[in-house]
Amino acid sequence: MKKYTSTIRIIAALTGMVMLGGSCTKHLLDQDSTMEVGDNVYWKTDADATAGIMGAYADVRPLFDRDYYFDGQGEYVRTRGTSTVKDDLQHGGAYVVTTGGTGYSPSGFGQQFDAMYKYLYGGVNRANYVIENVNKMIATGSNVSVPKLERILGEARLLRGMVYFRLISMWGDVPYLNHVVTDNSEVLTLSRMPIAQIKDSIMADFTYAFDKLPAKSDQVGRAAKPAALAFRGKLQLFWACWNKNGWPELSTFKPNGSAATAAYLAAAEDFKHVINDFGLDLFRGGAPGNVGKMGRADTLPNYYYLFTPAANGDGEMIMSFAHGGTGTFQGEELMRDFAGRSHEGSQCWVSPRYEIADRYQSTVTGDFAPKMIPLNPSTVADARTRLNSAVNPNSYANRDYRMKASIMWDNEVCVGMASLKSTGWVPFIYKTWAQPIVIDGETFLSYNTDGTNSGYVFRKFVRNYAGQGRSDGDYAFPVMRLADVYLMYAEATNEVNGPQADAIALVNRIRNRGNLPPLAGSKTGDKVSFFAAIEQERIVELYGEGQRPFDIRRWRTLEKNWNPPGGAGVWRIDTWGAQQQRYFQNSTDRDMAQCYIFKIPQSERDRNPNLTQNTPWM
Template identity: 25%
Template sequence: MKAFKLYTIICTALLLTSCSKDFLDRTPGVTLPEDAVFTDPVLASQYAISAYAYLVDDYVRFDDHRGTTSQASDEAVSGNLDRSVLYLNQGLFHDHSERVASLNDIVNVWDREYQGIAITNMMLSKMATVPWTSIQNPARIEGETRFLRAFFYFELIKRFGGVPIIDRVYGVNEDIDLPRASYNDCVKFIMADLEKAETQLPRAEDLPLAENGRATIGAAKALKARVLLYAASALNNESNDLSKWAQAAAAAKAVMDLGTYSLQPTYKDILNVTSSTEYIMMKVRSTRVNTDGKIIDFAQSPGSGGANGQMNPTQNHVDLYEMTNGKAIADPTSGYDQQRPYANRDPRLTWNVIYNDENYQSRKIEMWSQNNANGTVTYGKDYNANNIIYTATRYYCRKYWPEVYINRVAGATYLNFLFFRYAEVLLNYAEAQNEAVGPDASVYDAINQIRARGDVNMPPLPLGLTKDQMRERIRNERAVELAFEDHRWYDIMRWKKGPEIVAQPVYGMNVIKNANGSFTYSKVLLGSNYQKVFRDYMHRYPIPRTEIYKSKGKLVQNTGW
């Protein structure tokens, strides 16, 4: 464990806050010692708010623009086979994390969350000594601090399993090399913080617009539901204790019963609006201009002004989208046509994935190659087999590439990071309730609400499904509805399905343009560098080796690493 000096913690927190462009931008641009911060209620409240900066709050993390959790799972591959991407594909998480420690989902998250925990522990230790005035709301400040500490610990345990619980401020000379607590003990600690926070946080309805993005009762309840869902899942519930599933279902139902949230009528812009009835908690950010790396370097096709287009959905992911009649494409009665592969598909395919010949940004997307009579090959604007910056799969990610963008210098839009949205709560409820009692009417209702969304309009699930059949439909629904939103990788891990899903052959699409302008489509196996390794022990991340080495033998590494 890292030992942080008190002065360093305060300086870091205030500096991070002073550099922020959103509601966190409320602190002076200087660092101050402890007595100056906690004897001033204004500075103390600013210090508390600064802990928000340590939340995991963007989609691209494994290696900045080269890798996301989507690319680690079956959702996508990276068209740019940087060495760090190859490490991920080969399951060499240690090598990857040590190469890009400042950016990735392993070392960076371990360090980042414990830094946030240090700030929240300091704030909680000073709550009783700060001379609060009537202007501040110390109960709310404590509630936010407890919520954030709970969130930091959840981000750790969902990756690593049980971790050391640091629940107080340690002196400079104290030994902070602590052993790991069990996963269940960590969950109990998280839940205790959230139970307290719920009594102190405001309702979403009472949150001023200027404070959008801060914790509310709804956010605390949504986090509880997610924590309990993970705790009930196979990775953390080997005996399949049904009472854990019942607790998870009840927690999700508590969010639904608030009556505060509802599904947004449109799915196509689910990440791209300034506010929504569906948003329970989002990362507040200003609009991203078209020079933002997440767009031009990661999502946008080079043919449309992008730089690399490295976010390439796989054919494995595309095949999960049902036909509009609600049948899987593998069903021989579904009406699926291999030469019209995108016709009559779940509309969420169009809103999530860019594919060949799609009408987009006032033109047709060109992901084809054409064999000429003279032996040369012509390529469409959005694909070139001889250039590694173009898509490896003949797909790009529309969810990260908002419609407003036309070229590199035009347009700006929101690309929100959603901590919680209502559709996830409905999916969490359906999964937990199905596991607890089977596919009752409430399970159908939760899933069918999502499928009936205005611009989705998919048919309801067929009646009479067994628990096992419903489980598969719910998992498929999560993959489609929450595509590229930082859920799929962790869902696969908590289900313990990595070898069955991630380690399967990874496919793309080959598109040949014919002389008459038609297209011939064929599913193709991607090259060996795009194939992924996943063994059973990889359902948990390795604890960073640097932490193991300096713990004096107290930190025990996860099995297999």
């Protein structure tokens, strides 16, 4: 079978993207190019259309499978440097930092995604290419199965809707394209379309997808009805938030309270159908599993395995993007980004901040434990044994099981890997990199990474078995999980009617996977208290998945989280008590406004004078 490497080039100045066809193997994402063969030869059979949509999945996937980099705008994840990638398909340029390689600063986040803007439009163009050709096939109706083609059309429209949803979530009003762009002249005079009109078009895409997709997919990574319905609900939830809380940085948008209420109700209805009508359940029934022993990793909670290939195709994964693994050039980069050098030379571009540890509640009380006390073990003699000390491993006992599954602290171990083989257990000891250490009479070589400056590293997304390189994982990265739908349903119903019994039950199901008791009555007694409980679960349940920054911007809680504008700023510290980074020092109202909406790339505005700039960036 021929491997096609050349592709159609989108020469529009707006998009600036080179569309890449997949290589030809039997993996879902590795399909023959649909772009090099002429349309008079291709797009004739069901198989042609199927190969075309697989290529679209492969091209759109890199726009979402590194969403964790968005968490750099939140309080609990540090993202640093530029994540090096192996080929253009991964779009490493989407995350290039313009501040000298020092990493994303939450206070300057909105200017970091110029390349993402262009690549998202490339994703739109790729989806439009499939949509146009499949529509032509349906019109002729020869040698094709119309229901199969309508399914493919639904998938393409779902992908287009997802990409536009991301565009408006970041930039508000944007140009709208519903056809393939082949020439600069088509886009050089485009203006930004009002967000309300784009929202309606996205809704139409999601609705068509819901109507035409199967109730359950027959392949990992291909969407089904629950995905379309969940994204439609999420779009309506965001629309409700923007109308309730306002978006003053988007000067053309006028919030409307009645529109907010209607959108909350519509979102809740869609989420309810996802929850009740498709037989979906949480991974492993939502059972917590076993947490294992402190300082060991022979046994880990079920939540950990939700972020390994053990969960590929599971019902909780409503929408995910598949990866091919070793030898396919379609592997995921999760270990490279989340792990350190002890794991196949990984780079720890993403690490927990110190403040996340205090968010994990007690399995005994079901509420927050006493705050950790940062202590320097080189100057405080009893730092590693003092009660509640952040460097005392026993301080982390009896916590939400998702803590053990998500982060590692001093004396916690994971499987080291080199040359695709296990090097045995490597304990994490902050500031002790690749040194022989003795724990309970046993000698280990410590975890080698200086990528963290908090005293914690991730366990979530880091494989616990050897055999794959740091960039060769085959995990299907989730962009919509059932747990997220539970929490969004609870949020939407709470906004309209206050705490509801079914919503409380769903939040408690999520808490149960952390082996936490149900919410106390004081946490569900009124709308404000229940929202706080929902936010708490969104923080720990969706940690590191790229959801938090979109939440805090639609809720408009950045000021509450970071305490700007003005003043001395907010220090982030480590487990030793050292001040590591200070954010929002002497910040202004304009600095904060720039956090709520992204900057339209100046290079695009230079080419197209009709592209206006968002107000905070003028």
